[in-house]
Amino acid sequence: MRPQHTPHLLDSFPVYSAGFIDAKNLVLGGGGGSSRTGVLNKLRVYSVADDREITLVDELELARGEDSPMSIATNPEAGTLACGVNSPPEQLAKGENENCRVYAFKEQKLALSGTHGTLTSGDLDDYQRITVLSPNGDMLAVGGTNSLQLLSYPSLAPIALPIKSDAEIYDAAFSQTTLVVATTASLLVYALPSTASKDSPAKSKKKGKEKAAGAADLELLQTIKAPETISKLSASDFRAAAFHPENSDVLYTVSNTIPGRSKSRKPASRQAYVCVWNTSSWKVDKVKKVADKSITCFVASPDGKYLAFGDSGCRIGMLDATSLSPVATILTAHEFPSTTLTFNPTSTLLVSGSADKVVRVVSVPAHVPKSSWTLILLILLTIIMALLAFAAQQYA
Numbered sequence: 001m002r003p004q005h006t007p008h009l010l011d012s013f014p015v016y017s018a019g020f021i022d023a024k025n026l027v028l029g030g031g032g033g034s035s036r037t038g039v040l041n042k043l044r045v046y047s048v049a050d051d052r053e054i055t056l057v058d059e060l061e062l063a064r065g066e067d068s069p070m071s072i073a074t075n076p077e078a079g080t081l082a083c084g085v086n087s088p089p090e091q092l093a094k095g096e097n098e099n100c101r102v103y104a105f106k107e108q109k110l111a112l113s114g115t116h117g118t119l120t121s122g123d124l125d126d127y128q129r130i131t132v133l134s135p136n137g138d139m140l141a142v143g144g145t146n147s148l149q150l151l152s153y154p155s156l157a158p159i160a161l162p163i164k165s166d167a168e169i170y171d172a173a174f175s176q177t178t179l180v181v182a183t184t185a186s187l188l189v190y191a192l193p194s195t196a197s198k199d200s201p202a203k204s205k206k207k208g209k210e211k212a213a214g215a216a217d218l219e220l221l222q223t224i225k226a227p228e229t230i231s232k233l234s235a236s237d238f239r240a241a242a243f244h245p246e247n248s249d250v251l252y253t254v255s256n257t258i259p260g261r262s263k264s265r266k267p268a269s270r271q272a273y274v275c276v277w278n279t280s281s282w283k284v285d286k287v288k289k290v291a292d293k294s295i296t297c298f299v300a301s302p303d304g305k306y307l308a309f310g311d312s313g314c315r316i317g318m319l320d321a322t323s324l325s326p327v328a329t330i331l332t333a334h335e336f337p338s339t340t341l342t343f344n345p346t347s348t349l350l351v352s353g354s355a356d357k358v359v360r361v362v363s364v365p366a367h368v369p370k371s372s373w374t375l376i377l378l379i380l381l382t383i384i385m386a387l388l389a390f391a392a393q394q395y396a
Helices: 205-213 372-394
Strands: 005-009 015-020 025-030 042-048 054-061 072-075 080-084 100-106 109-116 130-133 139-143 147-152 169-174 178-183 187-191 219-224 235-244 247-258 272-278 283-291 295-300 306-311 316-320 326-330 338-343 349-354 358-363
Touching: 015 072, 015 080, 015 349, 015 358, 025 072, 025 349, 054 109, 080 130, 080 139, 130 169, 139 169, 139 178, 147 169, 178 235, 178 247, 235 295, 247 295, 272 306, 283 306, 283 316, 295 338, 306 338, 306 349, 316 349, 316 358, 326 358
Parallel strands: 015 338, 072 130, 169 235
Antiparallel strands: 005 358, 015 025, 025 042, 042 054, 072 080, 080 100, 100 109, 130 139, 139 147, 169 178, 178 187, 187 219, 235 247, 247 272, 272 283, 295 306, 306 316, 316 326, 338 349, 349 358
């Protein structure tokens, strides 16, 4: 099914991150990055109408030399957002990086309310690719290439010592009691502390340092490898993870396959699979190939009915979260692959952004259609019943 959708070209504004800060207002992070391209790095707020039209509400230009916001997590109930913005290169070289930022949206304006540094290695290529809020909004997971830290939100005080990984970290997901970290090699399942700090963001940096000094390692509960149904076909990387918003016993993961090298034939293309895990047993309930290209971004709708993904072939797909059947597809959504996907709080709109400076607003179908095979079987069954009825009349 091809849903209704509207593209919006944003002049000189490549988009890398997005999230709804309230029911109607969408925050976009983007720009030219830390290189001297002349394209400014900004946070922009747009109001999004039901007819998919967007209107600029506010624009916040970042300081010269700072990177573009590469990841965003929003708290629509509080009207706040957390995002990742690297400090200027001269500060990074000194190991100083106030990469984690919190902004509040009040009276139609964005304002900075707090910062915290979690990436202090001085690696100019590292950035905050992961910014994820817990379901009740009191904890924040912030991650770079090989490390991830759990912070109190919105104070940004460290709750535990950083998680270090030899494998590259791509995503994180919260349930009420656990934090799942998706690395290229495995899923790391950690127990969450029973309570998180409720410090005000106005607390001093000194208190934050004291908090870090007394923090402990998170308890590692499980290390989960890729399901055998995928790994026996090809090596694969975990690319994304998301809990069902209303059922923490269900976790969705994305695995991109890694084709083997062969001198005698052309290497196979990467493929993408979505897995549905039962987190009580950590068994896979369902596995389905959903794309013939690797998936670049993935999100679950707030009502738990849909999963959406963008792939390296510039396609956007939407799936039924229960059956993993396709609900909607846009074959060429962007000129470059999607960098970010987000649903609005009512799960009626899906927004996709890309480095091609286009934001595409998609209307979510009101009803999930039956899968094509189910429809075909129903038609065949109807035809057979009609033929049997006709035969019965002929020989009666």
